[in-house]
Amino acid sequence: MVDSRQAVTDAVPDLAAAVEARDEEGMRSSRFVGAVLLLVLIAMWVAGWLSGTSAEQMLSLTVWGVMLGGIIALGGIGLTLCYGVLKFPNFAHGEFLTLGAYVTYGVVLVLPQSNPIWRFSFGWELIAGLLVSAVVTAIVAIILDHFLYRPLRKHMSPLVLLAMASLGMEFLLRGAVYLIWGSDFHFYYSGRSNPALQLPFGLRIQADQFFVFALAVILVATMYWMLTRTRIGKAMRASADNPDLAQVRGINTEQVIAWTWIIGAAMAAVGGAMYGLASQLRPDMGFVLLLPLFAAVIMGGIGSAWGALVGSVIIGVAMQLTSAFMNPAYGPAVAFVLMVLVLLMRPQGLFVQR
């Protein structure tokens, strides 16, 4: 009797491992997945070209896609860090983008309008607004963590409850944005013309788009430097990898989590403001971007900042390219299909550190 029970308990870890290994079933190498994604993008290019869009226009769409990818990356890096360190999908992350965009808008309205810088459509007050919104959004994230997520962590709540709580916060934050700024669409500078620069190969790109992309690249590079070179960045990666082991080695997990929220929310705020600059401000913008954000994060591998950037660019380019031959309203659907494709081939994403 004793022996058979012993045999059962011995078998359980194996079975548990087998259940966990579900994720790895049918797994492909990241090189294979990357090749498939590249083929998909090329197929989209060809499809757009066959449907009568000129090659020059397709090139423009590709460049715009890379720039959209920059915006998605700003939100995506914060999301992937939260997902990696806190181990739950934060459905309220899209609202950090909305909040950032609207706080920036509030600051721009309050400050006196200066002349546009260089050939951009905005003046210094927008830069000030970006800084303020990053701080405000980070504070909001810390407050949410203090009153909701930290107690849940203390109760050792399962992942699903944290995810559900974040869904609740999504609607709380969106309700607040609606309440303060109303449901109308806004522009940072309504009526200010923003002519596109003429570049070689018939590319037409607005100066603002350059700014958006340059800012995204700078922030992502800073992020990468921070994660690989600084003490807090390394602690963050260690906590994402194995929280218990990190704690044993004397890393203050709560402090790491606080920094994760601050960095994630601040970058999301800047990303939201950039998205608002590139198109317009609307209260549901964060929710619209949520699906591309998750697609980018899962594609790149949860917890990997570098992966989130690559995933974001792929998603951004795919969303723009398909608009050549499909209704652009289906952008989130394109992101979603790519995400499912990656999930089927390699559930842990392209760049997972193991």
Next chain:
Amino acid sequence: MDSAHVLKACFLLIPAILLGVLVFSSWRWRARLPAAVVLGLVLAFGISAWVPGIMDYLVSFCIMATIYAVLSLGLNAQWGYNGHLDFGIAGFFAVGAFTMALFVTAPPSGLMAAYAQQWFGLNTPFLIGMAAAGIMSGVVGYLIAQPILHLRTDFLAIATLGIAEIIRLIFQNERWLANGPQPLSGIPQPLSCLSDSSGCSWLPAGVNHLFSTLQPRDYGYVYLVVVTVTLAVVYVVLEALVRSPWGRALRAVRDEEASAAMSGKPVKSLRVQSFVLGAVIIGVAGALYAPYMVTIDYSHFKPLFATFLVWVMLMLGGSGNNKGAILGAFVIWAVWSGTGFVTDMLATELQGIAPDLASRMSFLRWAFVGLLLAGIVLYRPQGILPEKKRVSRFLKGVPED
């Protein structure tokens, strides 16, 4: 009390008796049925005698709450009994509602054809439409389950959220399918002939005469009976299923997947089955919603109303408890419509504070319900009526809680 009020009270009687049967469910049938009938009589005639003014409002409230209760039961089949984190209820709800609408309407003809497009219109009876809605939603659920369901729970949440968005985008943009961004209107209501002046052609004249005091605007009383009977059927079927060995296997898979697999339960297949079952029930709820609204469009299926509220309802009522699911639906719908009531009453005062505030106050409810969900998750994740963890009511000697 005139004859019209007596007739309305008779219509209220059926839901009230069903409520009684649900409330006294722990009693033996010998005592339960009379008690339910007495409670039903007291409720139905009491309301129509003493507070006839609120009857119309009560009926419209109960119809929506009942539809939400069906949704909540559907989610319970997925989340409560098998732990699927389905954030895409709105998608199945939309599939059910639009399938119903396409089945029961006639294709637009004549002048209407220039303004309204739809893929097909079969002009079928209500029940066939409802069956089609359930089947269609189940098929969609099965197709989603195939690639996603064997992955981690959080991926399912993201994927279902995405699917629901995409389904809404399809109904919003594809004009040929269900009139695209324009609403699909003229969905026939079942048994609406009862409240018509001409009466039902298939009923004898004497019976029609009984219903002659019912005005067309009193149709809600008829529909309340339709939705509550549907809810009762769904409840009984789901309750029977989850009490069966199959239901116990579902809970085993939810709690201890490895042990369930070790006991020879087909884990993967069971997970798909419960997901599809939930999708079918949610589709049926959609089928109930479409005729009640008469006119539906994509904007009815936004995540707030069709996904988020349902989650709050089930979490408040108690996941893994079908009675809790129904209770949660009624409580949250009361909170939701009640807060709307309060902000409407305060409209003029709010206008004094800021001109836009009154029109924006409706969004305060979003924030409120968001906070409510956070509170439930923090302080009472098991809900008002927690799950009863017992193997079988036929098994003696096992302590019940």
